[in-house]
Amino acid sequence: MTSLAGPSAVATGTRTDADGDLRLGTGTTFAARISPDGRWIALDLLGVLWVMPASGGQARRLTSDLFDIAQPDWSPDSSRLVFQSYRDGVFDLWTVRPDGSGLRQLTEGPYDHREPRWSPDGHTILFSGDASGSYAIHTYDVDSGRVGALTDGPGQEYEPAWSPDGNRVAFVVDNTRIDVVDRTTGRRSTHVTVPAGQVIHQPEWTPDGTGLVHHLTYDGRCHLMRGDTPLVDDQETFPFRVSWLDGERFLYTADGRIHVRSLTGSGTRTIGFSAAVTTRRPRYTRRRSDFESTGPRPVRGIGSPVLSPDGEHIAFRALNDIYVMRIGRAPQPLTRDHWWTCDPAWSPDGKRLAYSTDRGGTLDLWIRDLDTGRDRQLTDLGTRAAVSAAWSPDGKEIAFLDQDGALWTADVASGDVRRVFTATFEPGRPTWSPDGRTIALAAVKPYSARFREGLSQILLVDRTTGQGRYVEAVAGRSIQTRGDDGPVWSPDGRRMAFAVASVLYTVDVAEDGTPVGEPRQITGEVTDAPSWSGDSRHLLYLNNGRLRLVPADGGRPRTVAVPLTWTAVRPPARTVVHAGRMWDGVRREIRRDVDIVVEGHRIRSVEPHDDRRAGQRIDARDRLVMPGLIDMHHHREMQGYAYGDRQGRLWLSLGVTTTRSPGSPAYHMVEEREATRSGARIGPRYFATGEAxxxxxxxxxxxxxxxxxxxxxxxxERAKSLEYDLMKCYVRLPVMWHKRVVAFAHDAGIPVTSHYHYPAMAFGGDAMEHTGATNRFGYSRTVTPLGTGYSDITDLFVASDMARTPTLFGSTTLYREDRSLVEDHRVRTLNPPWRMAALRESADAAARTDQTARRANLRAQVRQALDIFRRGGRIVLGTDAPIDHAAVSLHMNLRAMVTYGFTPYEALVTATSLAGETLHEDLGRIAPGMYADLAVVDGDPLTDIKDAANVAQVLVSGIAHTVESLLQPFSETPPADSRKTAGSSVLPPVPDHPANRKFWWHGHQYVETARHACCSG
Structure with missing residues (x-):
């Protein structure tokens, strides 16, 4: 790859290739506690337990990076510290002496144990945990190790605090109140309450036991409060308990440092600290993508394969089509068109195939008669999608999901539809009981309403009552993914099949789907997407890009050959783009009146314009040509089922020629990659991983x-076989395994990203997604609630060269005065109705509500990114689309960056040359040897960033698309005879269940159907 200057061309700092030892003197969202004897301060900076003298100075590390600790507390005699640690994949309590000796684990098991608090007499440790299905306050007896329950009310109860005499315990309930329980009488009372929208954290009793000090966040402010009175309101206080030096003075963390104040005084004393950490820059040979080989390649992107009832045919999704294959013969395409198709489903008699396509305008169910070859559109829902089809055993109905995850049925004869069950978050494909009374599907069941994570279990929906109930597939474990990994009911009704822990299981079930007996493991190899033969004797599944058949009772599997190949699309031999103005993605200057000569996939030369130059011509003499934009964070398949063929076209129409997904369903990711590279689907160049x-x-x-x-x-093994372009470690992966993933991926030439900057930086991680986003601790260590980051963020990103993709969700606040893209013709045409409604609602909300606090937060996030960027750090643009609106959000991110400090040139570099360099591909620049990914725009984006959206034409790998050609399929109304009206009836709302409850993350409600779920992607 040709070297380029990257941010050093625009930044005041420079990069080096060296690893680095840094001494940090400020921190972001960290807690500190002074020992009862007043000699030491413990702090949890960067997830490491440190101890330092109470007067300040050098901090001494007590735990390794692998322990991932938080919220230490001292024993009353100052001889030990207790803390929560995520070392083993759940939060457990540990103790250690202040010299680092005597490290001991106190709790274990599948449940989280957080926020330990040592009792004044030293015999008991309070903590919050979720073993009861909600967060409650528990006790740990230090002498015996027994755990007991102190409180377990209907709300989420956490962050406990002892009164000085040990008789009372205060704790937070549902973010908005502090309750106190008397340990002697059991009497409970509420001491502090705040309105919805304000968030309480971390109460602590005053030394005389007469009152409580707590943290409060509201309206873009973070305060320490005593009752209704602010104690600290002139700093950004961090949401942790204060720590008492005596009856008046308290220690707390704020503005990146440790401070001391008095209850009655006004002065502040700062206690300085220094903590040494080491970063290691990634050193490995990156695997390069092959976009140009002309030879045939085997298809590995086999999506949603299903075995026919007779066991002799397989239908699956590949190369933007549905294929039907008789085992032993070549697969045959079903539709041979450009429309999106997915989710094939055999009728019980094997004579028809249902599938979803947007051929009629939006994603609906269609049925193919396999004898006659005729198609019939079954649903025409207009305002919602219809995907994940499953036939009823009698062949009279088809169950399906809409884009929000609600369960519906369609009458095959009439097309009438009926909602069966309310929306759950991203459920799996439905499957029917033999009597048609129960529909089962995979759905997430959270451990509590405080945090959204849980297990993917089997949701059994009774069609006659509309009631749903959860049952475990394998005790304490999740169905592997809620896509095609089951459950799948056997045709004889006796068993269900599913993938758990990446292998295949079956379990005997009762008529209503209740498991009977223990699950049986059928395979020992990587297993995905199981389906049954009609006689219930065999199971088909995917294994690392190949189809396999195994006896349902276990045995040796055999491979089913899929003789299907694809070849890379061939661009025109030679294209000449006459650019009146050209920005190359690196220099500040604009060149004028040049020809960009493209041969095949790449730019051959950039020369002064010459009318005599041979080749297919693109006339941009009155326009500016720039590198196509790169969205470094999206989830193309996450809602691709809801967008259909529109999604790729929408990105291209707004100048986005490359996207990178740090999390997608694995086989659908590979299908998308093969479909776009082969030209079977129109869309940007695509880099991605499978499931994080x-x-x-x-x-x-x-x-x-x-x-x-x-x-x-x-x-x-799956990641290597399917040739992931990157790997992502997600929120609850233990640090030890995160480190193993980095080592494995780098050996294979693959970069690794996650939601965490440290300790990933200590073992050579490549990137971090979002400014903060979802964190297993419930708060972010890379950004405060107000959008701030301190030297433990900025210095580490600069030193490590780790790429950071901010995904500025707050850019939606700009809709208040800038609705230009909301009403843009391209956006209105290429968004499905439900996404267009959501976009308009987002813009309307920005206009009708006070955005002051969100604007201040956005400003702080942008300025943090700008500091990193101008010092030579690697900031690249990403959006979390399509959860945040595809393509539109990229331009709103650019506009937010410029609004709050970036120059247009600097902002564009993050979405072009620096992004291409981060991908280690020849992208993001206009220069000889680079891929011909270009955007032709009106105006001058280097002067007005809004002009970056004024796209007239794009080239992707040398293939040109005009905006008109991209919009054309959705600009025309489909013929009347291809559409039909489907009736609908909706059942009454179903009872509440855990997948539809509210989740709390550092004071913000996350409802599983709300857009804020994007903060985890």
């Missing part, structure tokens, strides 16, 4: 819950 590797608890359907070392090996 997660710990035992998950939320999204495109995360892989991981339970053991052996399973992690299988997950890595």
């Amino acid at each position: 590797i997660d710990g035992p608890r998950i939320y999204y359907n495109f995360m892989r819950p991981t339970f053991t070392d052996a399973q992690l090996k299988l997950e890595l």
Whole structure:
């Protein structure tokens, strides 16, 4: 790859290739506690336990990076510290002496144990935990190790605090109040309450036991409060308990430092600290993508394969089509068109195939008669999608999901539809009981309403009552993904099949789907997407890009050959783009009146314009040509099912020629990559991973819950076989496994990203997603609630060269005065109705509500990114689309960056040359040898950043698309005879269940259907 200057061309700092030891003197969102004897301060900076003298100075590390600790507390005699640690994939309590000796684990098991508090008499440790299905306050007896329950009310109860005499315990309930329980009488009372929207954290009793000090966040402010009175309101206080030096003075963390104040005084004393950490820059040979080889390549992107009832045929998704293959023969394409198709489903008699396509305008169910070859559109829902089809055993109905995850049925004869069950978050494909009374599907069941993560279990929906109930597939474990990994009911009704821990299981079930007996493991190899033969004797599944058949009772599997190949699309031999003005993605200057000569996939030369130059011509003499934009964070398949063929076209129409997904369903990711590279689907160039590797608890359907070392090996095997372009470690993956993933991926030439900057920086991680986003601790260590980051963020990003993708969700506040893209013709045409409604609602909300606090937060985040960028750090643009609106959000991110400090040139570099350099591909620049990914725009984006959206034409790998050609399929109304009206009836709302409850993350409500779920992607 040709070297380029990257940010050093625009920044005041420079990069080096060396690892570095840094001494940090400020920190972001860290806690500190002074020892009862007044000699020491313990702090949890960067997830490491440190101890330093109470007067300040050099901090001494007590735990390794692998322990990932938080919120230390001293024993009354100052001889030990207790803390929570995520070392083993759940939060447990540990103790250690202040000299680092005597490290001991106190709790274990599948549940989280957080926020330990040592009792005044030293015999008991309070903590919060979720063993009861909600957060409650528990006790740990130091002498015996017994755990007991202190409180377990209907709300989420956490962050306990002892009164000085040990008789009372205060704790937070649901973010908005502090309750106190008397340990002697059991009497409970509320001492502090705040309105919804304000958030309480971390109460602590005053030394005389007469009052409580707590942290309060509201309206973009963070205060320490005593009752209703602010104690500290002139600093950005961090949301942790104060620590008492005596009856008047308290220690707390704020503005990146440790401070001391008095209850009655006004002065502040700062206690300085120095903590030494080491960063290691990634050193490995990056694997390069092959976009140009002309030879045939085997198809590995086999999506949603299903075995026919007779066991002799397989239908699957590949290369932007549905293929039907008689085993032993070549697959045959079903549609041979450009429309999006997905989710094939055999009728019980094997004569028809249902599938979803947007051929009629939006994603609906269609049925193909396999004897006659005729198609019939079954649904025409207009305002919602219809995907994940499953036939009823009698062939009279088809169950399906809409884009929000609600369960519906369609009458095959009439097309009438009926909602069966409310929306759950990203559920799996439905499956029917033999009597048609029960529909089962995979759905997430959170451990509590405080945090959204849980297990993907089997949700059994009774069609006659509308009631749903959860049952476990394998005790304490998740179904692997809530996509195609089951459950799948056997046709004889006796068993269900599903993938758990990356292998195949079956379990006997009762008529209503209740498991009977123990699950049986059928395979020992990587297994995905099981389906049954009609006689219930065999199971088909995917294994690392190949189809396999195995006897349902176990045995040796055999490979089913799929003789299907694809070849890379061939661009015109020679194209000449006459640019009146050209920005190359690196220099500040604009060149004028040049020809960009493209041969095949790449730019051959950039020369003064010459009318005599041969080749296919693109006339941009009155326009500016620039590198196509690169979105470094999106989830193309996450809602691709809802967008259909529109999604890729929308990105291109707004100048986005490359996207990178740090989390997608693995086989659908490979299908998308092969479909776009072969030209079967129109869309940007595509880099992606499969499902992010997660710990035992998950939320999204495109995360892989991981339970053991052996399973992690299988997950890595899948990644290597399917040639992931990157790997992502998600929120609940233990640091030890994160480190193993980095080592494995780098050996294979693959970069690794996550939501965490440290300790990933200590073992050579490549990137971090978001400014902060979801964190297993419930708060971010890379950004405060007000958007601030201190030297432990900025210095470390500069030193490590780790790429950071801010994904500025607050850019939606700009809709208040800038709705230009909301009403843009391209956006209105290429968004499906439900996404367009959501976009308009987002813009309307920005206009009708006070955005002051969110603007201040956005400003702080942008300025943090700008500091890193101008010092030579690696900031690249990403959006979390399509959760945040595809393509539109990229331009709103650019506009937010410029609004709050970036120059247009600097902002554009993050989405062009620096992004291309971070990908280690020949992208993001206009220069000889680079890929011909270009955007032709009106105006001058280097002067007015809004002009970057004024796209008239794009080239992707030398293939040109005009905006008109991209919009054309959706600009025309489909013929009347291809559409039909489907009736609908909706059942009454179903009872509450855990997948639809509210989740709390550092004071912000996350509802599983709300856009804020994006903060985890």
